[in-house]
Each structure stands twice: as structure tokens, then as C-alpha cells.
Amino acid sequence: MSLDFYDAELRAHHEHLRAAYAISPGDQVVDIGCGTGLTTREAARAAAPGRVVGVDVSEAMLERARQLTAAERLDNVRYEFDDAQVHRFDPAAFDVAISRFGTMFFSDPIAAFANIAAALRPEARLLLLVWQRREHNQWARAIDTALGDAARPPPPGADPFSLGDAEATARILERAGFDAIRFEDVHEPVLYGRDLDAALAFVRGFQNVSAALASLSDGEAARTVERLRETLAAHYSDERGVVLDSHSWLITARRRRYEVDNMRPGPG
Ligand SMILES: C[S@@+](CC[C@H](N)C(=O)[O-])C[C@H]1O[C@@H](n2cnc3c(N)ncnc32)[C@H](O)[C@@H]1O
Numbered sequence: 001m002s003l004d005f006y007d008a009e010l011r012a013h014h015e016h017l018r019a020a021y022a023i024s025p026g027d028q029v030v031d032i033g034c035g036t037g038l039t040t041r042e043a044a045r046a047a048a049p050g051r052v053v054g055v056d057v058s059e060a061m062l063e064r065a066r067q068l069t070a071a072e073r074l075d076n077v078r079y080e081f082d083d084a085q086v087h088r089f090d091p092a093a094f095d096v097a098i099s100r101f102g103t104m105f106f107s108d109p110i111a112a113f114a115n116i117a118a119a120l121r122p123e124a125r126l127l128l129l130v131w132q133r134r135e136h137n138q139w140a141r142a143i144d145t146a147l148g149d150a151a152r153p154p155p156p157g158a159d160p161f162s163l164g165d166a167e168a169t170a171r172i173l174e175r176a177g178f179d180a181i182r183f184e185d186v187h188e189p190v191l192y193g194r195d196l197d198a199a200l201a202f203v204r205g206f207q208n209v210s211a212a213l214a215s216l217s218d219g220e221a222a223r224t225v226e227r228l229r230e231t232l233a234a235h236y237s238d239e240r241g242v243v244l245d246s247h248s249w250l251i252t253a254r255r256r257r258y259e260v261d262n263m264r265p266g267p268g
Helices: 003-009 011-020 038-047 059-071 109-119 138-150 166-176 196-204 207-214 218-234 258-262
Strands: 029-032 052-056 077-081 094-100 120-131 178-193 241-255
Touching: 003 011, 003 178, 003 196, 011 038, 011 094, 011 120, 011 178, 011 241, 029 038, 029 109, 038 052, 038 059, 038 077, 038 094, 052 059, 059 077, 094 109, 109 120, 109 166, 138 207, 138 218, 138 241, 166 178, 166 241, 178 196, 196 207, 196 218, 196 241, 207 218
Parallel strands: 029 052, 029 094, 052 077, 094 120
Antiparallel strands: 120 241, 178 241
């Protein structure tokens, strides 16, 4: 995946998360699946002198995140290379957990969100951006149509739409220890830029697209790439470049207080 291209693609969705952060100076923040750390750095600026921890399973992403963080001379950020589902966070250490499209790939989402809940102090806030269901995302449908028979369902743990069903996701978060769970429909475009070749290269880097192309003969792969190019070209305008429609959820929730309540002595 082209790293900085990704930030440009998600600009419009990102603004909704940014508007909702409400991070205060002194807050301790954790960024789940922080990638190259745009959100981590934003949180660090808002939280200083509080500290921010970014967690990710990709060392390549974290390498870039560290470079960008050093370039901005932010000294209140730490990056951890680990799976957030099982990472040993300090218990009840954080006031806010954020994630921009970094929580859809857990093999056991209840266990993962329970692990994140345990890292949050009671009533700490959770803010997530996740994709809504595939059928509400034109970009995904258009790419699948171009892939034709080579399109495959994502392997377990690699489905970007795994949290797209609001009711199912609310149940996951409740069972993991969150309450006050709200979903805001973020209806914004994904922006693939004005350069059609760069947009095509970016889309070819999507895991499902590269896997589909790798499964084809050279001739079939070339024809499929041509269909992908035509799809992107059909969504191009001089004013905005390549733009496709999309919906994400901005999910907000609070860590429940129950562990604290359970520690009180019961009657008798
Ligand atoms: C779509 S990218 C988003 C990256 C970043 N949040 C951003 O918006 O630029 C998803 C990220 O989640 C990370 N990720 C996936 N599963 C993870 C896990 N179990 N624990 C930590 N990070 C994970 C990936 O390595 C990737 O960097």
C-alpha cells in the first residue's frame, strides 16, 4: 500500500474522526492499528504533555510512523509493534482509545475489544472509524465487478467490512465492556487523486486485488488490470480526480464501570 496516498484517500472520512477526538492536554491516548501514525501524531499534539501509544502489527508502517513523528519533533509518542488483540497494555492506563480503520482485522473481535477495554480507565472513551458494509461502499463493489470471477471473499481476519453491521458491532462492543455506543453515518467519497496511473497502482496494492491478480494467467491479469483502469477512469473528473462513493461508521463508546462496581463488597 502506498502509505501517504492512503492519508489522501481518506481525507474526507478523517475530518469526522478529527472533529470528534476531544482529546485534552494531559490525556493518555492509545491508537489501535496506528499504521503510519497520522492520527497518532494528531493525538500527540492535542494530548501533550500526556502521552500517546501507537500499536500496529506492521513494522514497515511503524518505521514510517517513527520517521514522521521524529520529523515533527514529537517526544510524547511511543510505537509498539504488536497485535492489539493480545498486547499487554498497562491496565486502565488510557483516557482515550482511537483507531482509524485499524480494528476490522481481529481474529476474535470480542477478545480484542475486551483487551482494549482493559487498557482504558473506567468511562474512558473509544473512537473508531470503520467501513460500513461492502454493499454501502461503491469503491469496493466497483473493484469487485472489475475483478469479475477472480474476486474472492476475504480470508478470516482480513475483511475490511467485518464491523460494517452496526447491530452486530454494538453487541461485540457491549460484550467487550463498552457502553454508550453510538454510530454516526459518515457518507464521504474516497479520493484516489488526479493521476490515473497512480490511482491504479494504489488499487492494485489492495490485498484482495493483488491476490486476485496473482491467481490469474498473465493474459487474464492484463485484461483485469485494464478493466480496473476503465473503472477508475469512469469515476474521474477534471475537478476532483478519481472519486468513488463510500460510507464509514464513526463509532463512539465508553468503557463500562462494571469492574469497579463488581469489586465493591456485596450484601452478606
Ligand atoms: C487500513 S490500515 C489503517 C492504518 C492507520 N490507522 C491509518 O488510518 O493510517 C489498518 C492498520 O491496522 C493494522 N492492524 C491490523 N490488524 C492489527 C492488529 N491485530 N493489531 C494491531 N494492528 C493491526 C495494520 O497493520 C494496518 O496498519
